[in-house]
Amino acid sequence: MSGFVESLRLENAAGWDGCVKHRYVDELLAGTISDEVMGRYLVQDHRFIDAFVTLVGAAVASADQFESRLRLGRFLGMVCSDENDYFIRSFAALGIGDERHDIPDAAPTAGFKALMKEAAATRSYAAIMAVLNVAEGLYLDWAQRLDGPMPENFIHSEWIVLHDNPFFVDFVTFLKGELDRVGPAEAEVARDFFRRAVDLELAFFDAAYEGDA
Numbered sequence: 001m002s003g004f005v006e007s008l009r010l011e012n013a014a015g016w017d018g019c020v021k022h023r024y025v026d027e028l029l030a031g032t033i034s035d036e037v038m039g040r041y042l043v044q045d046h047r048f049i050d051a052f053v054t055l056v057g058a059a060v061a062s063a064d065q066f067e068s069r070l071r072l073g074r075f076l077g078m079v080c081s082d083e084n085d086y087f088i089r090s091f092a093a094l095g096i097g098d099e100r101h102d103i104p105d106a107a108p109t110a111g112f113k114a115l116m117k118e119a120a121a122t123r124s125y126a127a128i129m130a131v132l133n134v135a136e137g138l139y140l141d142w143a144q145r146l147d148g149p150m151p152e153n154f155i156h157s158e159w160i161v162l163h164d165n166p167f168f169v170d171f172v173t174f175l176k177g178e179l180d181r182v183g184p185a186e187a188e189v190a191r192d193f194f195r196r197a198v199d200l201e202l203a204f205f206d207a208a209y210e211g212d213a
């Protein structure tokens with residue numbers, strides 16, 4: 001493989017692989033992740049999703065062609081419906097109530113929210129595509145590591161399936177094509193957002209275990 005996105009992935013291979021092979025992924029795919037860790041992760045990730053919806057909205061607004069806006073809009077619809085619904089059902093199953101709103105943002109959550117706000121504010125489609133390529137490309141890569149049976153608990157299985165299904169695979173291919181297309185003209189901006197996003201993804205998984213034995 002070659003191209004702009006591939007070069008960014010190679011430059012960030014240590015962090016990227018660190019996420020894909022993270023303990024969180026190992027335990028999630030095996031269905032052995034504790035409710036405490038998964039709950040801590042989901043509480044923080046629901047806040048990530050809030051900022052992420054804003055970022056995808058900014059992508060719709062900054063895209064340079066109608067076909068791209070349509071693809072992004074369809075994806076946004078899925079995140080705001082099926083994916084948000086998954087969080088709500090998981091919180092209920094884990095017994096996590098409204099007290100979750102009192103839990104402060106972990107540092108990587110705050111960092112990611114700030115990065116996504118910054119990317120949206122650039123109004124640069126390339127900057128936004130850099131962050132989206134990390135957020136979705138990296139999640140597809142770890143979800144595709146599943147080579148055993150699907151975990152039985154829906155909290156685990158649906159999180160995997162949300163990140164490895166034909167619609168999502170197609171969307172990640174689209175994102176890669178977009179950044180390959182628009183990234184080289186703004187290479188340094190895209191490189192900077194891509195690197196910072198990979199670093200935050202790793203810290204985000206680490207944070208799910210903070211305070212754990």
Ligand SMILES: Cc1ncc(CN)c(N)n1
Nearest residue numbers: 045048135136139201204
């Ligand atoms: C932190 C993070 N990064 C990426 C994704 C995938 N949408 C996510 N849910 N959370």
